[in-house]
Amino acid sequence: MSVQSPINASFEVDLLILNGTIVSPSDLIHAPASDIAIKDGKILCVGALQGLFTAKRVIDAKGGYVTPGGIDSHVHLSQQNSIGAVGDKFESGTRSAIAGGTTTVICFAFQAKTDESVLPVVEEYHKKAASFSYCDYAFHMILTNPTRSIVEQELPILVEQGITSVKLYMTYDALKLGDRQILDVMIAARALGMTTMVHAENADMIALITEQLYEQGKTDPYYHAISRPKISEDEATYRAISMAELIDAPILLVHISSAVAAKHIKDAQTKLLPIHAETCPQYLYLLSEKLHGENFEGAKHVCSPPLRDSMADLDALWDGIANGTFTILSSDHAPFVFDSPMGKKLGLKDGVSRFTAIPNGLPGIETRMPLLYKGVQAGRISIQKFVEVACANPARLYGLSNKGSIAPGYDADVVIWYKDNDTDFKPFALTNEMLHHNIDYTPFEDMEFGNWPKYTIIRGNVVWARDEGGILGKKTDGKFIRRVKAGLRQPRNKFVNEWIPQYRGRVPSNYE
Incomplete structure (x- = not known):
């Protein structure tokens, strides 16, 4: 039965959202001009709409912020190199996502070193995700063996399939590429309009320190942080930027954790290089002291890069969000349980710790948006910046053309927050039992939260209602999203164009 708007009207929509404050990266739209009409999964119009429509459902935002759906663009789900698949697959991971205000995830299809083609890898990931996702999803491709045929013939096919980004590693023996391989991929990605993501840590520095620590018997979890010092991230970040400058290729440096690395990125952006950066909530809130603890806790x-030991780094990263150094904030959600011999306890054998055997990564897909909102409440960032790095910029950077904005014609992906200090919301200390992932801990246990998404809406459907039973969506709601080319910083160096076009996305003939 239809719910009548305050004044008689004749045109019926699926959903009306009233009395909220719409947030964009640049503005706030207050009631009464902030009403949203949604029909057939799209935003039909925005404005003073009371009395113009009837609706199947009306939601009163009660003065709370109304933001675009969150886009988490760095998520590991059902990934082949997630040892033993002991944590989140698509079903549990995306269920957790919608409970935290995320409406789209971009996950990684992983090429093993032995894979001679990436196309079967993509097919397999489609099978893992289809009919098992509560929210919309897309894929990045992790390249660990960029052969000539893959770079020359298969990357263009990926772009046609709507996969417009690749991730490269400068560390981990099973994943890392040499500088020449990275340069060749950057050339191809530039020609195809793809974005290259880079995990920047100096593998040789890490290997040297790790050998010395093991010789001294220093193998507890805390020494993971010692083995990957800030200088290893700083050097690799500068090197990745230098390679991108040579090619004039857009890159995104993922999960930045240190102040110096952030400064390298800001300096490059000041030179108008097409450099983007990402950080994650763990680097905004947690210090390396967390790696101490009894019982292997x-x-x-x-995680890698590791948590840092100084509040100065945390403060610098918050400043980097506020001043635009960081294009996006992602979770880097990694699905490893703790209490399992195939999870984090891989690093504990016969009572002896071995930090190199501990799977790297933290869960965080559900807490990403609420943790960033804590920064709004603390005055570290504005609510407009919140929307920019958590919703709008991920859509623009990764070519999600119908996502990331509350505007007519866009997908009706919306999150409604409680009004701050609303008596309907009681602040709480987080426990893992409150979350919806399939992991037996959260690194943010006991942290206080003063807000949480009240409603999560995907293409006009309410999939999460905190005060109405929680999860309302289904694991078949999510759709694969074909992406277009990135809409942020693009190549601009005319000198590079004198020599780059000879490759046109192909590697040189002497490359094997």
């Missing part, structure tokens, strides 16, 4: 906080 420190393993819960092992």
Whole structure:
């Protein structure tokens, strides 16, 4: 039965959202001009709409912020190199996502070193995700063996399939590429309009320190942080930027954790280089002291780059969000349980710790948006910046052309927050039991939260209603999103054009 708007009207929509404050990266739209009419999964119009429509459902935002759906563009789900698949697959991971205000995830299809083609890898990931996703999803391709045929013939096919980004590693023996391989991929990606993501840490520095630590018997989880010092990230970040400058190729440096690395990125952006950066909530809130602890508990906080030891780094990263150094904030959600011999406890054998055997990564897909909102409440960033880095910029950077904005014609992906200090919301200390992932801990246990998404809406459907039973969506709601080319910083160096076009996305003939 239809719910009548305050004044008689004749045109019926699926959903009306009233009395909220719409947030964009540049503005706030207050009631009464902030009403949203949604029909057939799209935003039909925005404005003072009371009395113009009837609706199947009306939601009163009660003065809370109304933001675009969150886009988490760095998520590991059902990934082949997630040892033993002991954590989140698409079903549990995306269920957790919508409970935290995320409406689209971009996950990684992983090429093993032995894979001679990436096309079957993509097919397999489609099978893992189809009919098992509560939210919309897309894929990045992790390249660990960029052969000539893959770079020359298969990357263009990926672009046609709507996969317009690749991720490269400068560390991990099973994943890392040499500088020449990275340069060749950058050339191809530039020609195809793809974005290249780079995990920047100096593998040789890390290997040297790790050998010395093991010789001294220093193998507890805390030494993971010691083995990957800030200088290893700083050097690799500068080197990746230098390679991108040579090619004039857009890159995104993922999960930045240190102040110096952030400064390298800001300096490059000041030179108008097409450099983007990402950081994650763990680097805004947690310090390496978390890697200490009895009963191997420190393993819960092992990630790479590691948590840093100084509040100065945390403050610098918050400043980097505020001043635009960081294009996006992602979770880097990594689905490893703790209490399993195939999870974090891989690093504990016969009672002896081995930090190099601990799977790297932290869960965080559900807490990403609420943790960033804490920064709004603390005055570290504006609500407009919140929307920019969590919603709008991920859509623009990764070619999600119908996402990331509350505007007519866009997908009706919307999150409604409680009004701050609303009596309907009681602040709480987080426990893992409150979350919807399939992981047995959260690194943010006992952290206080003063807000949480009240409603999550995907293409006009309410999939999460915190006060109405929580999860309302289904694992078949999510759709694969074909992406277009990125809409942020693009190549601009005319000198590079004198020599780049000879390759046109192909590697040189002497490359094997």
